[in-house]
Structure formats: structure tokens, C-alpha cells
Amino acid sequence: MRPTQALNGSGAPNWKVGHWLGDWGSFGGAKQKGIVQYGLSANRQNPTAGIVHDAIFNTFRRTKGQIFYWLPPMVAGYYLMNWATDRNHYLNSKEGRAEFADSE
Template sequence: MRPSINRASEMPGPQRAWSSWWGAPIIKQKGIIQYTLAPNQAKAGPQWIRTYIFNFYRRVSAEAVYFVIPFGIGYGIYTWAKRRDAYQNSKAGHIASGAAHH
């Protein structure tokens, strides 16, 4: 468990606080800044889809080398082995290997 912060744990309030304790007259606070959200930023839906598509393309295209090349090599080995197996189990493959004569 995280220990509480000293300024938040003192009951009567810290000496160097921006606001005073309950019931004291309100003084003008310093250092408080209010931010607002622009109306065009509040509508995130239309921007979200376009941003998602372009960001997805950017990330996938940057990583494509790391999965397209190994996949291509693996698929090439798979198709070569499948064709070779089909040839070796065919009649022409048995005759070529000399296994037809016992």
C-alpha cells in the first residue's frame, strides 16, 4: 500500500496550500489553469476510422518484412515438398527411383 502524501494527510491543512481550511474566507487561488476541448476535437468518431486505417497500414507495412518473407519461404518449402511427395508416390516416381523392381 502506498503511504499517503504529507500534504493530504494533515488534518488542519498544510501551511503552504493554495486554499485555506473549511470555513476560512476564500482567497484567490494561484496556478489554476482551465482547459477546454475544441468542438471539432469532441467529434472523434469520423477521425477515428480514418486514423485507424492509416495507422494500421503504417504499422503493418513497417513490420511486413518480418512476416511476409518467412511466410513466403515456408509456403515455398511446403509446396515443393507436397509436389515431391506426390511425384514419389506416383507410378513415374516409383519407376524413376528403382523401387518398382524387387
């Protein structure tokens, strides 16, 4: 619990008491000059403007930037799984069992 200014004990005026800085983003002080802000009402905006165009080209741009991070491991994984599946089928076939029957 904070003591009041009278009970603070220091006797000196506290500059924090009674000074409100303002809401977040507008911390009091002198007004700025030469700054013009324009706004548009929320019900006058078109929230779906260009959504299909942006989805297509933004997806292409992001994929182009990331393709070399995920494509080589996916290709390597595909060939590794393909090799492992073929090897498994061979080892469980009649020829594979005949070839490796004495190793077990």
C-alpha cells in the same frame, strides 16, 4: 494490526498520522501556479471522429513498419510447402514409385 500512536511506544510524534496526501495523481501539497487544464464533457465529444481515416492510415503505417519481419518467413514457408507438396505428389506417382522402388 497497527498500534495506535499512544501505544507506539516511541513517544515522538508520528508525521504519517493525520496527514492525507490526496487521491491518486493529486498528492496534496501546495497548489501549482500557472497550470491551466481544459476539459470537454463526455457527452459533447464525438467518439467516432476520424475512425475510418485513422484505421486505414494507421494500419498502413504499422504494416509498413513490420512487413520485413513477417513477409520473408511467409514467402519462404510458402515455397517450402509448395516444394514439399510437389515432391510428395511425385513420390506417390507412377514415375516416382518406379524411380525409388529399389530404395525401400
